Amino acid sequence: MSDTSNTNKTGDQKREGAFAKFLRETEIDTRLLGMLAALGLIWIGFHYYGLFVNGFGAFLTPRNLWNLSVQTSSIGIMATGMVLVIITRHIDLSVGSMLGFIAIVMGIVQVNILPQFLGLGHPSIWIIAIVVGLIMGTLLGAFQGWMIAYGTIPAFIVTLGGLLVWRGAGFLVARGETISPVDATFKLLGGGPYGAIGNTGSWIVGILGCIAVLAMIILGRRKRQNFGLHLRPIWAEGFLAAIGVGTVLGATILMNAYPWPKGIIKKYAAAQGFEVPAEGMFISHGFAIPVLILLGVAIAMTILMTRTKFGRYVYAIGGNPEAAELAGINTRWMTVKIFALMGFLTGLSAVVASARLGSATAALGTLDELYVIAAAVIGGTSLAGGVGTIYGAILGAIIMQSLQTGMVLIGFDAAIQQVVVGGVLVLAVFLDILYRRNSK
Amino acid sequence: MSDTLLVQLKDISISFGGIKAVDHVSLDLHAGEVVGLLGHNGAGKSTLIKILAGAYKKDSGEIWIEGKRAEINSPRDARDHNIETIYQTLALADNLDAASNLFLGRELTSPMGFVDDAKMAAETAKIMARLNPNFKKLKEPVSALSGGQRQSVAIARAVYFNAKILIMDEPTAALGVHETEMVADLIKELKDQGLGIFLISHDTREMMDLCDRVSVMKNGHMVGTERVEDVTEDDILSMIIMGKNPKAAA
Numbered sequence: 270m271s272d273t274s275n276t277n278k279t280g281d282q283k284r285e286g287a288f289a290k291f292l293r294e295t296e297i298d299t300r301l302l303g304m305l306a307a308l309g310l311i312w313i314g315f316h317y318y319g320l321f322v323n324g325f326g327a328f329l330t331p332r333n334l335w336n337l338s339v340q341t342s343s344i345g346i347m348a349t350g351m352v353l354v355i356i357t358r359h360i361d362l363s364v365g366s367m368l369g370f371i372a373i374v375m376g377i378v379q380v381n382i383l384p385q386f387l388g389l390g391h392p393s394i395w396i397i398a399i400v401v402g403l404i405m406g407t408l409l410g411a412f413q414g415w416m417i418a419y420g421t422i423p424a425f426i427v428t429l430g431g432l433l434v435w436r437g438a439g440f441l442v443a444r445g446e447t448i449s450p451v452d453a454t455f456k457l458l459g460g461g462p463y464g465a466i467g468n469t470g471s472w473i474v475g476i477l478g479c480i481a482v483l484a485m486i487i488l489g490r491r492k493r494q495n496f497g498l499h500l501r502p503i504w505a506e507g508f509l510a511a512i513g514v515g516t517v518l519g520a521t522i523l524m525n526a527y528p529w530p531k532g533i534i535k536k537y538a539a540a541q542g543f544e545v546p547a548e549g550m551f552i553s554h555g556f557a558i559p560v561l562i563l564l565g566v567a568i569a570m571t572i573l574m575t576r577t578k579f580g581r582y583v584y585a586i587g588g589n590p591e592a593a594e595l596a597g598i599n600t601r602w603m604t605v606k607i608f609a610l611m612g613f614l615t616g617l618s619a620v621v622a623s624a625r626l627g628s629a630t631a632a633l634g635t636l637d638e639l640y641v642i643a644a645a646v647i648g649g650t651s652l653a654g655g656v657g658t659i660y661g662a663i664l665g666a667i668i669m670q671s672l673q674t675g676m677v678l679i680g681f682d683a684a685i686q687q688v689v690v691g692g693v694l695v696l697a698v699f700l701d702i703l704y705r706r707n708s709k
Numbered sequence: 710m711s712d713t714l715l716v717q718l719k720d721i722s723i724s725f726g727g728i729k730a731v732d733h734v735s736l737d738l739h740a741g742e743v744v745g746l747l748g749h750n751g752a753g754k755s756t757l758i759k760i761l762a763g764a765y766k767k768d769s770g771e772i773w774i775e776g777k778r779a780e781i782n783s784p785r786d787a788r789d790h791n792i793e794t795i796y797q798t799l800a801l802a803d804n805l806d807a808a809s810n811l812f813l814g815r816e817l818t819s820p821m822g823f824v825d826d827a828k829m830a831a832e833t834a835k836i837m838a839r840l841n842p843n844f845k846k847l848k849e850p851v852s853a854l855s856g857g858q859r860q861s862v863a864i865a866r867a868v869y870f871n872a873k874i875l876i877m878d879e880p881t882a883a884l885g886v887h888e889t890e891m892v893a894d895l896i897k898e899l900k901d902q903g904l905g906i907f908l909i910s911h912d913t914r915e916m917m918d919l920c921d922r923v924s925v926m927k928n929g930h931m932v933g934t935e936r937v938e939d940v941t942e943d944d945i946l947s948m949i950i951m952g953k954n955p956k957a958a959a
Contacts, residue, residue: 492827493827495827496827496828496830496831497831498827498830498831572823576823576824577822577823577824578816578818578824580824581805581809581813581816581824584802584804584805584809585802585805585809585813587802587804588802588803588804588805589800589801589802589803591798591800592798592799592800592801592802592813593802593813593814594764594784595762595764595784595794595796595800596784596800596813596814597783597784597785597788597814597815598813598814655802655803655804656804
């Protein structure tokens with residue numbers, strides 16, 4: 270039996286085309302390629318639609334892509350947590366409402382409460398506000414997880430309740446008011462010209478990123494060598510390194526290509542006490558702080574999912590909860606931890622979202638749960654459980670955000686936007702099902 | 710067979726919703742011995758074994774391991790007593806590869822505390838080379854494996870960690886003739902190494918061949934335990950069907 274399958278395999282390998290060989294040797298996931306292709310199509314499609322129909326292609330410009338990166342951050346941060354929730358066959362419908370509630374509480378802490386004790390603009394205000402938000406998110410998430418795991422109430426119900434309860438709680442606490450302005454330092458975490466790290470900072474980040482890519486490839490190869498496992502051919506390693514470094518450098522150049530607006534430069538020059546030259550000045554935005562936060566979250570979550578026991582157990586519970594239990598994994602406590610983590614990330618996302626807005630309203634984050642779930646699912650997280658990746662969810666978030674931004678840019682109204690986003694979600698899941706069926 | 714008592718199950722009972730799945734059952738196991746458990750579906754064999762494996766908590770009774778009373782309340786407790794179990798369902802996470810399944814719950818970690826996938830893959834390759842030399846699909850999720858290959862992953866998991874007590878719940882149910890023979894050889898080999906093995910199967914002939922003693926259960930009761938050389942296959946069958954021990958009646 271095994272003999273015949275072996276000969277078949279060698280036969281297949283001989284017959285496979287150059288592209289298939291390329292994919293196998295580089296170990297690139299075909300679904301990742303598919304997602305990148307879809308993203309490319311969306312970007313190019315919107316750009317040229319704008320160019321031909323409106324006479325102006327606004328999508329593939331540094332300005333739009335920079336804004337896109339900032340807008341993706343809030344959804345992207347939550348999507349990485351939603352991956353874990355969905356892998357373990359749960360769902361969290363409460364993240365949007367929870368985000369609004371947390372934002373309100375953080376707003377009250379930094380606008381109404383702390384200035385009374387510390388004085389307005391005290392340097393620790395933003396830190397305390399963030400810590401409060403993160404702790405609050407973790408606790409709310411853990412509470413929901415506890416009800417799901419130990420109360421055995423389905424996650425759908427618990428978080429559907431949360432969707433209503435947290436939104437209502439936000440309105441109650443704020444009494445319907447908008448809380449502003451947030452602390453000046455806090456505001457930087459939302460992006461904007463001052464909330465970006467500029468030309469030099471971006472290059473430092475970019476070069477560190479390149480070093481990290483190369484180190485990962487070299488260390489991975491050395492490790493495989495030590496244990497006598499299959500090695501990628503040198504050309505494949507080189508290709509991956511080139512792609513990785515190229516992406517990092519390209520992103521850095523792109524982010525640096527978006528200059529500060531003239532008005533901001535004038536204000537900045539006035540504050541710093543220098544004259545703006547007559548021909549104008551070019552001050553780069555560089556990477557926005559919320560994007561760096563998303564990047565940090567993505568790296569931390571990827572390490573968590575691929576390199577720690579916790580991540581391994583998340584996948585095991587998703588694949589076979591009974592087997593995980595029999596292997597000695599405390600699946601209930603794991604569920605609490607997963608929802609606590611989701612809550613923590615929602616808190617972080619609330620920081621980014623309310624900082625970007627410069628204020629906190631109880632309506633902040635409305636419908637976010639759907640975008641977050643859609644991002645995770647478009648990114649290949651299976652609702653049947655057991656399958657999903659962090660990078661996929663972030664790509665999913667970028668795709669969702671690209672669709673929305675693109676439609677705004679070419680002047681589609683809100684009603685059509687909803688129709689398109691909803692249709693794309695269903696289509697993406699259908700394509701995913703087809704892909705899985707064929708790859709079996 | 711040595712005389713070291715490995716396991717004593719004393720007067721074990723458990724009920725689910727008023728139904729006594731296991732009713733005051735006692736059973737013991739020596740080092741280097743294979744004890745077979747027989748009976749119809751629902752006789753309570755798997756339930757009894759799952760109590761020893763830590764998957765169920767007994768209502769009453771005592772478990773003694775190597776002469777000491779043991780509290781087994783979770784699969785982890787059972788593992789701490791060197792009890793390994795191969796479940797009928799195999800209990801594999803289908804989405805993970807062989808190495809991740811083999812080490813599930815006991816991952817090898819680097820000094821930094823991260824899971825050491827390369828080392829686990831290498832260890833898995835080593836043990837699979839011994840158990841099932843045809844096994845090549847180390848990188849694929851176990852859902853892509855054949856029934857026999859999945860079984861060898863489950864067996865490897867039990868054997869790798871140097872168990873003293875092995876529980877095998879229908880280890881050959883999903884296997885072909887050749888693979889069934891391989892499992893039988895493995896059972897004999899492990900027995901010679903001094904392991905105690907509880908074996909559950911429906912195949913009476915296979916049980917007569919592999920076991921030193923067989924116990925028959927029916928409706929949660931223990932019908933009787935006999936040395937295989939003292940009984941015929943027909944005796945066993947009548948114990949299973951009638952729920953009476955013919956020797957006791959005689």
